[in-house]
Amino acid sequence: MNTIKLKNIVPQVFAANPDLQSEVWRQDLTLEKGKNYLIEADSGMGKSTFCSYLIGYRNDFTGHLLFDGRNAAEFSQKDWTQLRQRQVSCLFQELRLFPELTAWENVQIKNRLTDFATDAQIDEWFNRLKISEKRHERVGVMSFGQQQRVALIRALAQPFDFLLADEPVSHLDDGNGELMGQLIAEEADRQGAAVIVTSIGKHIPLKYDKIIRL
């Protein structure tokens, strides 16, 4: 997938607001594969809403969302599953990990679906993010910062053209944020993918091609 186009999209909650100042809502915006985007916003402007539209979790908007020119309104469940498995990977703000599984199992439950990364590769990611000793611990007992890193590894365990990271470093110190940034940049590079990061201030250090004000 090469482009994601938003044409005149407005979330229904903002529909009644004519003074909406945004570079995303009620605009034509094209996101291209291979570029890095930072979407900055104050809270309440719909960052997570934006992400949930791209992943097909919600569709309470007017306007058109086009993946490679194809209208998302026509997507079947199968199309969305395909998109989530192969084209758009998402690091959710609320992580959506399974607390009763270990960190390793949380990654594997995805990787066995996509059959994408080797165990050695996943091991290396754990090492690089400095949580390798937490691999076999249940996610439920880990700190949010540690969980964010597990969620990133899970997001990397699939092929993607766009990596969507919704406030990925909100609970990480700068050092760890940098490690995460490097890993994301490398993996996105390897796949020739775009990275779309949202932030309410603190953001992951990446070479952004475009900073968009939500």
Place this chain on the structure above:
Amino acid sequence: MKRNLVWKLLRQHISIPQLAGFFFANLIGMTIVLLGYQFYRDVVPLLTAEDGLLKTDFVVVSKKIGTFDGRSLVFTQAEQEELAEQGFVETIGAFTAAEFKVDASMRIGGRQAFNSELPIESVPDEFIDVPKADWTFDEGREVVPIILPRSYLAMYNFGFARSRSLPKVSEGLVSMIEFDLLLHGNGRQAHYKGRVIGFSNRLNAILVPESFMEMANRHFAPDAKPAPTRLIVQTGDLSEDNITQFLEERGYDAEDDKLNAEKTTFLLRLIISIVMVIGLIISLLSLYILMLSIYLLVQKNAEKLQNLRLIGYRSSQIARPYQLLTIALNAVVLVLSLVAVFVIRGYYMRIVDSLFPTVRNSTIWPAIVLGCLLFIVVTAVNLQVIRKKINFL
């Protein structure tokens, strides 16, 4: 393993008591349904067994035997004509009794069984429903076809064969029975061979072909006049009220075995239907428990299910563990209920066998087929419901 991880997630909140409740309730319901059906298939054919030897809709009419009224039991010509004119009568025929003596000696499988005088009778051939070739008297070969009442078979098997250590005879082995008939009267006698071609449930008479009877009566009792005491009447609709009324008014008796069998069958059918409906209701309620339990499970695991969808699992992959669980439960219930039916059937068939000592070819297949059908239908509905519920999330 992938499924193991998904299963590890999705089995959270599974309620063992709920599933056990479903399991036992469904087991009981299913066993009742299958057993009722199996019993029905085992027993009803025995009650409704047609002779295959006689035309279907007929009654045998005789006069009531009173103690002191001294009435003749013979039907006069006028009485026969009056009966023939009734609306419910299609054809009418008289039983012709032998006016001579018949001594029979019976052999079973080559061994002498007994000698006895045999009261043979005949009815018009049109009432007998066997191929013409089987029901003709072949003068040259001197072989007479005979139809025996079925009660003779039971009498022989229970009262006779046992005490004389003779082989038991089943219906399929009629050819084992041989008769030597010695006819005498009018100063003459003659030997014939008797060949039993079948047993009748419904006529209490030892029947021979009409042609043989006419010939024999002419020959051995030329002076006797036919005096029928029993009439065979082919009727249209047996349930018509006016038959009973007419017979009542004239003081006639009708042998209505068939009517009795129909009543018994009807009652049996009714009882078994009620029992099966109860079983079905228990099963349906238990399935309702299962569906509620799975709904609850899906509801409690809703967030996990949704997260699995969002990381790229298809809803069919998510539904599968619950579907497999349902299939497994239903399959175990099916197998156990079939085992229960098999065991219980073993008990009642022993009783049935002693009551109906005939050749049996009934099997447990009816229960197996019905069980599999129910399993397929119920499981298909379950899978659909689970699929829908998960898609709905």
